[in-house]
Amino acid sequence: MTVGTVDQWVVNAAEPYLLARFWAFVLGGEPVARPDGWAYVAGAEGRPRLSFQPDPGPGTGRNRIHMDVRVDDIAEAADAVVAGGAGRRGGPVTDGQGTFQVLLDPEGNEFCLVEPSAR
Template identity: 30%
Template sequence: MAVRYKVCIDCSDPHLLARFWAQALDYVVEDHSPLIDSLLAEGAPIRDHLVEVDGRLAWRTAAGIRDPEHPVNAETGVGQGGRILFQTVPEPKQGKNRLHLDLHVGADRVDAEAERLCGLGATRLGEGHEEGGSRWIVLADPEGNEFCVA
């Protein structure tokens, strides 16, 4: 049986990156308010761990996005398929990523997609070519995490 996983990205503002990446990937931001509401109703001391985002309660130090075509746990708001979790860490990003995402949009859409992503807050860092004529554009998300559009 295959192992389920999520990709975790350290950051300083998980809600900013969740919004950016949800738009970049055509994912949706996870709504954890059903879980939060049930914990509050049970008297869990979590108020200091919460923030209001888009009119609903969310975790202060974490935000997730998920593939809208995959199932979701209605009690927690957590996706059961492809998902990315953004989590707050105290230190800033240092150096080049050791892991990055490649967004495959097709050779005819690379330039337009890079332009769209820059309009969402990405920064263009450069361009690459490999044997066989493949082309990609290197971008950084709003917190400087590198990724490629190919």
């Protein structure tokens, strides 16, 4: 059973746009700054996006990098993944980018299920 597909890799960063510029240089593509402080590397359609979210913390206590898995229905996908061994961290959150649910893999690593709004 497939629950979803990789939507993006998300890196916590003190300076998101600085990292987007660096990785755009390394991987190709264009760095894009979002008004909410996030930045990403715009690349080829169909490839997972590389995004950088603002996080001024030192990177201890939670993942510095996590995967976002695109799904069609957050509730259904979360239930399926939890049945497969994941744990939930909080409930679904909706913002300008869509709805996401933070989950933990069997070793406690964070990942998100995302039901994006139109980008």
